[in-house]
Amino acid sequence: MTAPDRPQIRVCLADDHALMRDGIREMLCTDAKFTVVGEASTGPEAVAVCVRLRPDVLLLDVEMPGLGAAAVVRQVGRSAPQTRVVVVTMHDDPDLVSELLTAGAVAYLLKTILRDELVAAVRSVVRRPVQNVLLAVSRATVERLDRQRPRTTPPLTxxxxxxxxxxxxxxxxxxxxxxxxxxxxxxxxxxxxxxxxxxxxxxxxxxxxxxxxxxxxxxxxxxxx
The missing domain is CATH 1.10.10.10 (Winged helix-like DNA-binding domain superfamily/Winged helix DNA-binding domain)
Structure with a gap:
């Protein structure tokens, strides 16, 4: 008796460049486990599509008209809490990484990643939602984020x-x-x-x-x- 197939991972794409959305859609749709259920080209559209369609994952670009990325992440977190926001951007900026992760994004990926890395990241945030956030950024950004992370004082006995x-x-x-x-x-x-x-x-x-x-x-x- 074979185990039942896992349900498809439902994804929404939010990017103001149609060509970028097309490219990501093609990458994801080569895997039968993914289905792209909606798209958006502005911040408000991204929030609205998540509220309406309740996708598992929102792949969010940083620079879109209408709302800042952090505001989109927060609004999706309030209005469609089951949707996990994965930021996909060209900006390798530790301050931006920190802002978006604080807002509630579960992953921050650079658009230079390979298809297999994108697929693995999306699968991971769906299957292991309580794990630590995923980062695909430069070593310099990771090191700066580590320096910025508040240090807790070990308790005195x-x-x-x-x-x-x-x-x-x-x-x-x-x-x-x-x-x-x-x-x-x-x-x-x-x-x-x-x-x-x-x-x-x-x-x-x-x-x-x-x-x-x-x-x-x-x-x-x-x-x-």
Missing amino acids: GRELEVLRLTAEALSNAQIAGRLCITEATVKRHLTNIYAKLHAVSRVDAIRKATAARLIKPAPQAPVN
Whole structure:
């Protein structure tokens, strides 16, 4: 008994150049798993066709009349949430990549990719929608996006927080060791870990950054005589 065939992947094409739409349609239609159900040449048309036809994937060009690409992505996300937006563009721009992925696009592909790469990308976003976004951009763009990605601070352990709080009270390493019943070498090790996690260069810097991050409370001000 053979397994039933997977349903076709329904695709809409949004590009203001008819020749580009024709080329992408021909590439996709060589694979029986794809069917192009609609086309658009402006931003508003792209949103409308997704709302009306509910395709699995919208292949979206960046530069079209009427709406910016990010606005199209957001509107499709609200009005046709089952449609996954794949950006296909000539622009290898990390700022644009970041903007469109933040808006909700699930892939960002350059028009220089090969047919097999396009087909694989579209299949992937349909079959594994919860996976990370797909990128087909230059290495320089990927590296810049990585530098722009916010870095999260690793959490301090309970003991590291105790050491940090006592450090903020201006206790010496020896005093902290006595208070916590640990060795002074252990205190130094905890401080080294704290500096690394907070990207701090000194006790004062660590206290300042931890206070700003609300990991510890500000030290009480000494009374003024």
